[in-house]
Amino acid sequence: MIRSAATAVIISSLILSAAGPALADEPATDTTPPVIVSTGLIGGQYIRPFHMIYPTGTDDVGVTGTQVFVNGKHAGAYGWVEGMGPAAQLSIGDVADGAEVEIGVRLRDTAYNWSEVLTTRVIVDRVIPTATISPADQHILVGRSLTFSASGVPADTASIVMYDRDDRELARATAAPWKLPLDTAQLPADFPSVRITITDRATNKTDYYKFFDIDTAGPEISINSPKAGIMGPGVWPVLGYAEDRAGVARAEWWVDGALRGRNLDQLSYDFGTRERTATVELRVWDTFGNLTVGRYPFKIDAQAPTAVSHSPATNTRVRGATLKATLRLADPSGIGTVMTDQGYGASATSPFTATFQLGQDGKQNLGWIVTDYWNNRRTIYQTVIVDNTGPSVAWLAPGNGALIRGSKISSSVRASDGAGVASATLSGAKADTTSPYASSITAGKDGKKTLTWTVRDKLGNAAVVRRTVIVDNTKASLKVTKAPKNKAKVTGTVKIAASASDKNGVVKVQLLVNGKVVATDAKAAYTFSVNTKKYGKTIKIQLRAYDKAGNVTTTSIRTWYRK
Structure with a gap:
């Protein structure tokens, strides 16, 4: 039989502490124990095997600790919960379901003074409440509202509460019939779910989770007719289709505002x-x-299809023997057939594609014969310019047969084309895209070298032009055939004769006196006269020859002394 609640019982001896005589300046010792007012339990209360209690009491300084006893046995020491005061977690142990236990609690202050032990007899409830929640599925397809019901609810159930994922209470039932109505608009859209918690008199709890796929959209519908958006005269069928994951309930057809x-x-x-x-x-x-x-x-609909666009555009330049053209059409009843006036069929879907045979260079009309679903017919033309000719190219430099001296050959051309010039490429060099087109290549060994330019228009037509040049990096052969020797003494007018030769020809031979050109002879044999009186006592003589490529040859310097 349960004894009356909150009976105070002393179950431990006083805690004594030895102390010497107090000094005059020492603060007074706190020897006043707390006074416990309540264990936080009610006599005859049902509690869980693990149960949180919050005892209350008073102290002249303050309560800082709690000690708990189960049937007189020490069951742990606990402390303080901010904002709630003393607190303790009961652990009943192996006590059977339905058994009575005596819970003792005493409080401690900061000086470790303990209150008396206050006891309360309670009943242990180890049975977790369960019920059958309907709808039973954990994942539920739901519309704008739903009502949950619970059956098989234990008699000691205190409440059944429905919460959203943020622990906001949505519905509560405390007695049969156990109904929990839900407005799905209350749930967050990103993860709609609820927790249904059954709590018994001992605060034992069981949670049931339900997750929702909320359906607030109507069925997906469509219709089918002989032609979309078009209806011929008289009676024609219109077919209806509807699909919905929750199932289709009913349908109505209305025409011109009346139910049909x-x-x-x-x-x-x-x-x-x-x-x-x-x-x-x-x-x-x-x-x-x-x-x-x-x-x-x-x-x-009583009209033939009309052209929306075609490719290539009017007066576009095209190349090749055939052309793949496209045509976009518009017709309210849809397109029936598309053919070329050359008798070729087009692709089956828009944009319609067909291949046309091309003729000679110049304008050509491409004809399309089109019909709609009702066989309305029309011929549509598009005009193109056939262009299978490469660009016109004018050679700028170097000239044909030109002599080239040095390690590089530079060349340039001009070009024009109705379709526009895309690039000009000198063989062996990178393409140039800016007019006038110029490039350089390595000259290589002496001898003939062919320069090849390939010029392409923007359609891909190419024109090739060639020129042959002669690479000449070999100097002419130059020899003094008649003249006083080096360090000779001379007087009056002295004659000089020389011979010069080159496989591509000698342009001129020059006479240099004291480093300056004083005479030039462009014809063989090459002769010069030097009036020694004009050049001082020491005279330095040298000959210099130029071939047609510009290569320069010089003789060694001869020094003469005038008598």
């Missing part, structure tokens, strides 16, 4: 013979009551 049928699969209606626009409306509901309304206007 309830069979989702097909509407048969006489649209008459008058050219007009008739609006067909399909209304479909799912099992959650979500509605989708589709409105579809239908027209009568």
